[in-house]
Amino acid sequence: MSDRQTVGDILAQRGVSRRAILKYAAWLASAMALPPSASKAIAQSLAAARRQSVVWLSFQECTGCTESLTRSFSPSLEEMIFNLISLDYHETLMAVSGHAAEEARLKAMEENKGKYVVVVDGSVPLKDDGVYSANAGKTNLQTLQETAKDALAIISVGTCAAYGGIPGARPNPTGAVSVGEIIKDKPVINIPGCPPIAEAIAGTVAYLVTFGKVPDLDHLGRPKAFFGDTIHDRCYRRPFYDKGLFAKSFDDEGARNGWCLYEVGCKGPVTYNACATLKWNGGVSFPIQSGHGCIGCSEPHFWDKGSFYQPLSTAMPGMGAGIAAGAAAGVALGAGAAWLARRRQVAYSQQTSKKEGA
C-alpha cells in the first residue's frame, strides 16, 4: 500500500469517532443487503484494513461521474470514501499535472502491484487507432491496458465505462467500447448510471476494501446490492400503475396527482438501479419523484432505444415505411388475385353459354 497506516489509524487521526465508523458500517451493511449482524464485523475489518490504493482513469466522459461522487449531498459519505481509499491518481482531482501526475500513477502501480483498484469513467475509443482520446501521449486503450495489467479489479463507473454510453451511441463515430470489452482477465465491476449514484460507487469500493473481494454481480456486471431490482419494482408510483392511473402529459391532472409516468415514456420497468430506494441529493428525491419518467440511464445503449418520451410498450420508431410497403404489396396482391378470379369467371361463363348455345 502506498499508505502503511490502517483506515482506523487515519480515521482516528482525523477525529472520526468509533461511533461514526459503526454508523458507516451499518449503512454499508444495509446498502449491500448484508445481515445487520455483519455491521460489527465490517467496522472491525474496516478499521484494520489498509487504505485501498485507487487509480482513477478518465476517458471519453463528461466528468459527471466524478461530480456525482464528490458533490454528493452526504459529505460524511464522501469523506468516508476518501478516508477508505488512497486516491493515487485522478486527473480531475489531483493537484499535480504533467509528468508528475504520470509518475504518481506508475508509482502507485509499482508499490501496490496486484492490489490496487482501477476506477474508470468514460468509454475507450478504438477507431483509427484510438486517436480520439489520448493523454500523456498515450491513447486511452494503451493507458487502460497498461494500468489494468497488475490491478486487483476494475470498477467501471458510469454508463460510458460500463457499456459505451453516450460516446458509443449510434453512429458511434469514435468506435467507443466499454472497459469490459477490453479487459477480459480481471474482474470488472460495472456501476452504470448517467451519472451513477454516489452511494453505489462508495458502497462498492467500501465492500472491496472491507471484504477484499468482488460483490455479487448480475449478468451485466453490476453489484446486485444496488442493481438487483428495477426502478418499477420499488417505485412509489407503482400503485397508480397497478390501478391503471397514468399521467398523459407533464402538466395534466394525472401528473399533478402524481400518477404513474408510463404513458409519458418511463423506462422504470426495464431499468435496474437504486434510484427509487437510495434516491439522489442525499435521499431527497429522484427523477420520477420530481415528475419525469426514468430514462433508463443505467442500462446498456439507453441512448439508442428510441425517444425518452415514447412508452415502453410501443414499437421503436422507423417502421412506418415497412408497414406501408407491406400494405401496398398486400393491396396489389389482393387486387391481382381478385382480377384473375374475375377473368376466370368470365371465361368460364363464356364457355358455358357457348356450350348451351351449341
Place this chain on the structure above:
Amino acid sequence: MDLLDFARGPALYFALAVFALGTLWRLLGILLLPWGLIRSPAREGSPSPFSSALKGIVVKLWPHKEFMAGGFFTFINGYIFHLGLAIVVFLFVPHILFIKNLFGISWPGLPSNVIYAVGVITAVSLIAAIANRMTSPVLRLISRVDDYISWVMTFLPVLTGLLAVSHLGARYETLIALHILSVAAFFVWFPFGKLMHAFLFVFSRAMTGVRFGHRGAQL
C-alpha cells in the same frame, strides 16, 4: 442490440409488414370478387340480401337449441376466451399505447390487476379449448395442423404476457421481449391460417345468411 430492442424493432416491423400484406391480400382478394353472383331468382317473399346478411351474422352468435346440448362447453368456452382476449388485448393500457402509437387512436383502459385476472381466465379457457380439441374424437378428426398452430400462436402471447406481468421465470426485460416476439409470431401467422377468421367470420356468416335467405330457408 439486446433481445428487447430486437423485439420492439426489427421483429415487430417485419411482423406488422407481413400482417398488413397478408391481411390486405386475403381481404381484398375476397372482397373484390363480383358481388351478387347468385343467378337464380330469389324465392318469393324472401328478405332482402342485406337483412339476410345481418341476420346471418347475428343469429349465428348463438347456437340452435338442438346443438346446445352437445356443444355447450365448446360454445361457452369459446366465448370466454374470445371475450377475455378482447379485454386483455384492447383494454390493457400498455396495449392501448401500442395501438395509439400505430394508428393515433386511443381509449381508456382497465386497471392492471383486472387485466391480470382476465388474462388468467383466458389462459385457462384456452387450455380447456385445446384439451377438448385433443380429447374429443370428432374434433380431433376435423382438426388440422393449422388449428394447432393457431392455438399456439394465440396461447403464447397470453402466457408470456402473464409471466411478464408477474415477473415469473426470467427477468422482466427478457419476458417482455419474449412477449413481443410471440405477438410478432402471431401477426405473421395471422393472415395465413385460421386466425384470419377474426376478419372473415363477418363475411362468411353474412354470405351464409344471404344464401339461406335467397332460398327462403330459416336461419
